[in-house]
Amino acid sequence: MTTLSVCCLTRDPGARVAAIMRQLRPIADEIVIAVDSRLDPQRLGRYAEVADRLLRYEFVDSSLQAAPWIFKQCTGEWILQIDGDEVLGPSLIRQLPELVAARDMFQYSLPCRWLYPDAERYLAQPPWHFSATRLVRNDPSMLWHGGLSHGPFEPVFPSVHLSEGIYHLSLLVNDVAYREAKVAHYLSIASNHDREVLKTDVTAFYVPELDERFGVAPVPVPHGDRAAIKEVLSASGEELPSSEEVPLCSWSEIQRAWPRRTLAKEAYQGKIEAFERTPRLRAGERRQLTVRVTNAGSEHWPGLDRDPWIKLAHRWLTPQCATPAGWVDTCLPASLAPGADALVPMTIEAPPSAGRHSLKLALLHEDALRANVIRRFAETSLPIDVEPQDDAAAHSSGSSDLEPANRA
Amino acid sequence: MGWEVVNTLRQLVRLAPVSLSICCVTANPSRAATALSILREVADEIVVAVDVSGGEQDLTPLEALADQLFEIELGTFPEPAMAWLHARCSAEWILRIDDDEVPGARLLGALPELTKARDVAQYWLARRWLYPDAGHWLTQWPWFPDFQGRLVRNDARLWFPGMCHSSVTFTPPARYLDGGIYHLAHLLCNRAERERKVERYLKVDPALRETGADAHLPTYYVPERTPDAELAAVDPRDRDVIGAFVDRLDRAGETLPNQRSLRRASRAQRVPRSEVQARWAARTLEDTAYRAQILPVDVHRQLVADDHRPFRVRVRNEGTEWWPGGGEERRPLIRLAYQWLTPQGALVESEGHRTALPHPLAPGESCLVAMNVTAPPIAGRYMLAPDLVHEHVRWFQCESTPLEMLVSAPGSPSP
Numbered sequence: 001m002t003t004l005s006v007c008c009l010t011r012d013p014g015a016r017v018a019a020i021m022r023q024l025r026p027i028a029d030e031i032v033i034a035v036d037s038r039l040d041p042q043r044l045g046r047y048a049e050v051a052d053r054l055l056r057y058e059f060v061d062s063s064l065q066a067a068p069w070i071f072k073q074c075t076g077e078w079i080l081q082i083d084g085d086e087v088l089g090p091s092l093i094r095q096l097p098e099l100v101a102a103r104d105m106f107q108y109s110l111p112c113r114w115l116y117p118d119a120e121r122y123l124a125q126p127p128w129h130f131s132a133t134r135l136v137r138n139d140p141s142m143l144w145h146g147g148l149s150h151g152p153f154e155p156v157f158p159s160v161h162l163s164e165g166i167y168h169l170s171l172l173v174n175d176v177a178y179r180e181a182k183v184a185h186y187l188s189i190a191s192n193h194d195r196e197v198l199k200t201d202v203t204a205f206y207v208p209e210l211d212e213r214f215g216v217a218p219v220p221v222p223h224g225d226r227a228a229i230k231e232v233l234s235a236s237g238e239e240l241p242s243s244e245e246v247p248l249c250s251w252s253e254i255q256r257a258w259p260r261r262t263l264a265k266e267a268y269q270g271k272i273e274a275f276e277r278t279p280r281l282r283a284g285e286r287r288q289l290t291v292r293v294t295n296a297g298s299e300h301w302p303g304l305d306r307d308p309w310i311k312l313a314h315r316w317l318t319p320q321c322a323t324p325a326g327w328v329d330t331c332l333p334a335s336l337a338p339g340a341d342a343l344v345p346m347t348i349e350a351p352p353s354a355g356r357h358s359l360k361l362a363l364l365h366e367d368a369l370r371a372n373v374i375r376r377f378a379e380t381s382l383p384i385d386v387e388p389q390d391d392a393a394a395h396s397s398g399s400s401d402l403e404p405a406n407r408a
Numbered sequence: 409m410g411w412e413v414v415n416t417l418r419q420l421v422r423l424a425p426v427s428l429s430i431c432c433v434t435a436n437p438s439r440a441a442t443a444l445s446i447l448r449e450v451a452d453e454i455v456v457a458v459d460v461s462g463g464e465q466d467l468t469p470l471e472a473l474a475d476q477l478f479e480i481e482l483g484t485f486p487e488p489a490m491a492w493l494h495a496r497c498s499a500e501w502i503l504r505i506d507d508d509e510v511p512g513a514r515l516l517g518a519l520p521e522l523t524k525a526r527d528v529a530q531y532w533l534a535r536r537w538l539y540p541d542a543g544h545w546l547t548q549w550p551w552f553p554d555f556q557g558r559l560v561r562n563d564a565r566l567w568f569p570g571m572c573h574s575s576v577t578f579t580p581p582a583r584y585l586d587g588g589i590y591h592l593a594h595l596l597c598n599r600a601e602r603e604r605k606v607e608r609y610l611k612v613d614p615a616l617r618e619t620g621a622d623a624h625l626p627t628y629y630v631p632e633r634t635p636d637a638e639l640a641a642v643d644p645r646d647r648d649v650i651g652a653f654v655d656r657l658d659r660a661g662e663t664l665p666n667q668r669s670l671r672r673a674s675r676a677q678r679v680p681r682s683e684v685q686a687r688w689a690a691r692t693l694e695d696t697a698y699r700a701q702i703l704p705v706d707v708h709r710q711l712v713a714d715d716h717r718p719f720r721v722r723v724r725n726e727g728t729e730w731w732p733g734g735g736e737e738r739r740p741l742i743r744l745a746y747q748w749l750t751p752q753g754a755l756v757e758s759e760g761h762r763t764a765l766p767h768p769l770a771p772g773e774s775c776l777v778a779m780n781v782t783a784p785p786i787a788g789r790y791m792l793a794p795d796l797v798h799e800h801v802r803w804f805q806c807e808s809t810p811l812e813m814l815v816s817a818p819g820s821p822s823p
Contacts, residue, residue: 104564105767109778111720125708126717131778140527141561141581158564158734158767161720161776163705213712213819275586277547278638290553290584304580334528334581343534343584345555 002100003029005076005138009063011036012084014046016173019235020087021050023228024080027096034070036063037248045240058251062189064149069249069257071145074138081134085169087232089225092164099135099160106142106156108135111165113221115172116208119229121218122167123208127201131161144306147258149189150202154306167221167229170206179206259307263365263374267299270378272312272361275343279382281350283389289348291361293332294341296378303332309366310336312344317358317381318351329364354388427452428523429497429562431504433486435459439596440507441469442656446649447503447511448473450519455496457489458676467676477676480684484612490568490576491687492679494560502566503559505589508596509535510653513645514587522559522585529579531559533588536642538595539631542650544639545590546631550624554591555584564767567738570689572609572617577737590642590650594631596657602629616690686730689739693798697729702744702794702808705776710814711783719781721794723765724774733765733775741799744779749791749810756784762797787817 006028010017021031033051035044036059048054053073057066071079078100082088092110099108109131113122123129133153136143144154170179183206204211221229255261271294279289293312295301301310313327330346351357362379366372430451434440437458444454456474458465461481470477476496480489494502501523505511515533522531534553536545546552557576560566567577593602606625609617631637642650685691705720723744725731732738746760761780769775784790791810797803 106564109766124706126711126715129706129708129720130718131720141529142565156565157764161766161778163776213816214710217708219707275553276549277640280548287549288555290555331580334583343553343586345553345584 002078002097003076004078004080004096004100005030005032005074006080006082007032007034007070007074008082008084009034009036009057009066009070010084011039011059011063013235014044014239015235015237016232017084018046018050019232020082020084023090023093023231024082024088025050027093028080029076030074032070032073034066034073034249035246036066040239041246041248042242043239044242044246046237048242048244048246049240054246056246056248057254058248060251062149064151065147065258066254067145068147068259069254071138071143072257077138079136079138079143081136082166085173087167087169087229089164089167089222090228091224092162095162095164096135099162105158105160106137106139107133107153107159109159109161110134111162112168113165114168114170114205114208115221115229116216116218117171119172119233120221120226122221123216124219125214125217127204127214128208131165133159134166144302146307147260149186167225169229169233171208172233176207176209182206259302261308263299263308267297267308268363268365268375268377269297270294270363271296271341272363272378272380274382279384280387281348281384282387283350283354284352285389286347286349288345289359290343290345292341293336293344293363295336295338298338300338301332301336303335305331307367311364311366312346313362313364313376314346314348315360316351317360318353318355327362327364329366350384350386354386357384357386358382359384427499427501428519429453429455429499429502431455431457431493431497431502432507433457433459433480433482433489433493434507435462435465435482436507437465437467438469439657441473442653443505443507443509444470444473445656446653447505447516450516451503452499453497455493457493457496457679459486460678471675474675479676479678481681484608485572485617487568487570487572487574488688488690489684490570491689492684494562494566494568495687497562500562501559502562505558506591508592510590510592510646510650512536512587512589512643513649514643515585515589516649518585518587519559528581528583529561529563529565530557530576530582532557532578532582532584533559534584534586535589535591537591537593537628537631538642538650539637539639540594542592542595542654543642543647545642546637547640548638550627551631551637553584553586556589557582558589564734567732567735568689569739570691572612573621574618577735590646592650592653593629595654599630599632605629689732691740693729693740693801697727697731698796698798698802698804699727700724700796700804700806701726701774702796702806704794704811709812710816711781712818713783713787713815714785714818716780716782718778719792720776720778722774723769723777723796725769725771728771730771731765731769733768736764738764740801743797743799744777744794745797745803746779746781746792746794748784749793751789751791751812753791756790762799783813783815787815789813790815 006024030052031050032053033047034055034057035047037056038059111131114128115122136153142156183203186202208216273292275290275292312330315325315327332344336342359382362376364376365374367374428451430447432440453475454473455476456470457478457480458467459482460479532555535556537551539546560576565579569577606629609625701724703722705722731742743762743764745762748757749755763777763779790813792813793810795803795806
């Protein structure tokens with residue numbers, strides 16, 4: 001039978017979090033709650049009541065940086081991510097076992113319904129009417145979260161947009177001053193989200209009272225969902241003492257799972273070697289050339305276009321050109337652990353003139369968000385004899401096998 | 409049961425051996441049986457489709473070997489059957505092999521480990537073309553490395569473009585393996601036969617073939633044209649398995665026309681061409697496929713000029729064909745789009761953004777689609793008319809009522 005982990009990063013009141021989790025208990029095989037270090041470690045009893053695993057993590061900057069870490073704590077075949085100020089619609093809860101049993105779906109997007117101005121109405125209009133991917137298959141070949149503030153899971157298809165979703169309580173349980181401070185905090189996080197994307201909507205999200213662009217026009221919450229919302233909103237009670245010590249995960253440990261961490265100097269060790277014995281190209285020919293890349297450093301390289309974005313790069317140094325051509329990138333087609341090596345095909349285009357040329361190769365760490373090079377390392381070069389053009393094969397775009405390297 | 413115990417049990421389940429289907433499309437049952445017999449020990453399931461478009465075939469050699477045996481009718485090339493064939497496989501991983509290929513010892517030995525990996529969706533196997541004999545292979549481009557996407561996770565990411573000489577659609581994370589398969593095409597056919605094969609491939613409708621490979625076809629199949637082609641000796645570990653394959657073919661009279669008892673296998677299931685081609689991505693759709701219903705789900709009718717927002721609609725396939733979804737490039741390219749009209753019906757924007765369907769839709773099925781919409785740049789009242797489009801072919805012209813939308817100027821207070 002398919003298993004489901006429910007996970008929650010929170011510092012919301014224990015009584016509310018417990019009420020949310022109790023609604024999910026019948027369909028959750030595992031509930032993983034990580035509370036941030038600002039909460040009193042001696043008073044986590046309410047969280048412990050409902051969690052199969054209760055963890056603490058050191059909070060420094062943004063809780064979203066801890067998202068990749070908490071997903072690694074989940075052991076179910078599916079993960080449902082929920083916050084401590086959210087309620088899942090009861091009809092969606094009933095559907096969950098069937099949804100996670102589907103073999104032909106990988107992700108589900110849930111509509112977010114921001115309750116406003118009371119618990120019986122929500123904002124069903126831009127910018128509040130978006131869907132968010134919250135129910136994902138816990139499969140290392142397809143689960144990826146960049147840990148960016150307000151950032152999504154990497155999309156994997158086939159997926160489904162559900163019509164039932166999550167009710168967001170933020171506008172009801174927090175006053176305007178608190179929400180304005182939250183907006184200011186989000187906009188101050190410079191390192192881990194795309195501010196351009198955020199600043200257009202984040203103020204409206206949290207402070208609809210101040211938004212003039214859209215004009216709020218709430219719609220009624222379906223009657224069948226109201227009791228569940230009311231139950232969570234009315235949950236109260238002081239925090240209870242913890243019966244046992246809850247382990248604290250340090251910020252450095254959180255950072256080790258955070259894709260946008262700063263890499264240590266020792267990470268930048270690698271080797272690039274030719275795979276073909278004597279690569280021969282014709283002038284102007286475009287084709288696939290495969291090299292073997294070894295990760296001789298201390299860190300895991302995730303490959304694809306995932307942070308830390310380590311890529312293979314090449315450029316030609318030709319006897320005729322005083323200025324070498326620019327670097328051309330190729331993503332690693334899969335992750336590469338320290339000490340491991342991988343074959344990486346890249347599409348190259350031979351210089352237009354015959355003769356002895358040098359193909360410069362390097363590994364590149366690039367900032368995926370800002371597209372700037374952080375470091376180039378493991379540089380090497382391959383001498384390649386380029387033969388005069390052959391009419392039959394000249395400027396061929398190659399076989400279909402050219403595609404993979406480019407599309408990685 | 410404590411969490412630790414549950415976790416341990418889950419780890420054990422994950423460590424359990426995963427299963428492997430081997431599949432093959434062939435027009436030569438005897439040769440396919442020889443190739444597949446090498447893999448029988450590592451396969452949990454063998455699925456074979458025999459092309460009977462040239463007449464009845466003797467399936468006896470495959471009857472004892474295959475777990476599922478089908479008779480199908482192919483056209484000039486086998487790729488139209490790939491999506492259908494892989495859908496017949498039930499294991500977690502699928503290895504496809506052709507009847508003129510032999511797996512190397514390294515691949516055979518690594519299969520249990522490779523199919524245990526959970527962080528990979530595909531393996532692309534280096535293919536070595538044997539030439540001029542069973543003891544040597546061509547080491548230079550374009551014959552090598554000739555990566556083939558053959559060992560793939562059997563899940564909904566699996567997709568085949570279906571063009572002549574196309575492979576499975578590349579789906580990362582993927583690994584490229586040096587230890588792969590040997591291709592015996594040059595040993596099993598003489599030069600004249602191979603040249604005819606090239607001619608046949610070049611006659612395939614260009615719209616149905618990967619024309620980028622055309623320039624290499626004569627080189628691939630007629631290495632005699634490249635007398636200085638570099639060769640290497642076959643890995644000693646692989647000589648025995650290649651030798652055994654060649655010996656068995658000789659004993660089976662491979663070089664003779666396959667004219668033994670032309671008897672239909674009792675176990676083989678005959679599959680109509682229409683069923684095989686229903687999942688062929690490059691198929692031509694009938695007019696009856698272009699029927700759909702699009703209903704609005706989102707209730708708001710107001711946007712800000714130039715704003716880019718999702719607008720959810722429910723799309724129902726009311727046609728007769730299965731539509732792909734779940735990938736931007738999955739053909740036939742059926743996508744959701746829209747037009748902007750004035751309230752009087754004049755066209756303002758004819759080619760709105762395209763949105764791929766999030767998952768495939770069979771006839772009668774429906775799905776919610778978050779349609780990417782950009783509002784017109786000038787404030788005013790407009791009609792939003794969603795429709796489906798088969799790219800490069802036609803609009804569906806669904807009979808849905810356009811939605812009246814109020815577009816306000818950026819920064820201006822809403823009415």
